[in-house]
Amino acid sequence: MKNKPYKTLYEGGVGEIVEKKSRFIATVAKIENEEEALAFIAKMKKQYWDARHNCYAFVAGKNQELQRCSDDGEPNGTAGRPMLEVLLREDIHNIAVVVTRYFGGTLLGTGGLVRAYQKSVQEGLKNSIIIERMQGQSLEIHTDYNGIGKVQYILAQEEVPVIDTEYTDKVVVKLIVxxxxxxxxQEAVTEGTNGNAVYQWGEQVEFASIEGKIKIF
Structure with missing residues (x-):
């Protein structure tokens, strides 16, 4: 995962569904390790102390090597594992979800529970901000006013995010490659500007596009 883009949580959310009068509330949070996950789960159990079930699932680690889930009193395999499967299917890293159930008086059956818990997690993810984090390198391209149009065209074609553009006697484009x-x-820009571009490469960074803006981590 180190050099490949990967999905992770930027901001957690809450989603809720109702199935045969049972309320399922999914709360999603970003976690980095098991300690943070367990603290989040404990917090949710305290917040929803009066609920019959607080089932959970979480994944953490560069290769999602840490995977845990719990049915919290629901029939074996009807809550935690199905919840975990949603997180793995969506391929989201470092994320935890607790689904709180307030029993409505009607049994849902094994299949009904599986569907309800998975649907709850999906609803929670819909209300969260999920980003794709990528590896890149910062770069400044110095060019003249004759070359800037070509540089901007190439950056757009290659989908390279621009951080800022400064116009003085020259044009300096700051970006993440x-x-x-x-x-x-570099080859395309050099050719497009007839060799009139100067490159200043910076540090290796991890970045993501969030609501149209570039965030460097």
Whole structure:
């Protein structure tokens, strides 16, 4: 996962569904390790102390090597595992979800419970902000006013995120180059500006696009 884009949580959310008068409340949170996950689960159990069940699932680690789930009193395999399967299917890293159930008086059956818990998690994810974090390298391209149009065109074609553009006697474009695009981009810009571009490569960074804006981690 180190050099590949991966999905993770930027901001957790809450989703709720009702099935045969039973309320299912999914609360989603970002976690980095088991300690943070267990603290989050304990917090949810305290908040929803009067609920019959507080089932949970979480995944953490670079390769999602840490995976835990609990049915919290529901029939074996009807809550925690199905919840975990949603997180793994969506391939989201470092995330925990607690689904709180207030029993409505009607049994849902094994299949009904599985569907309800999975649907709850999906609803919670819909109300969360999930981002794709990528590896890249910061770069400043210095060019003249004749070359900036071509540079902007190439950056748009290659889907390279621009952080800022400064206009003085020259034009300086600050950007993040995703891993694997470095050589191709430099070659294209050099050709497009007839060799009039100067490159200042910076540090390796991890970044994501959040609501149209680039955030560096």
């Amino acid at each position: 995703p891993g694997g695009k470095k050589e191709k981009l």
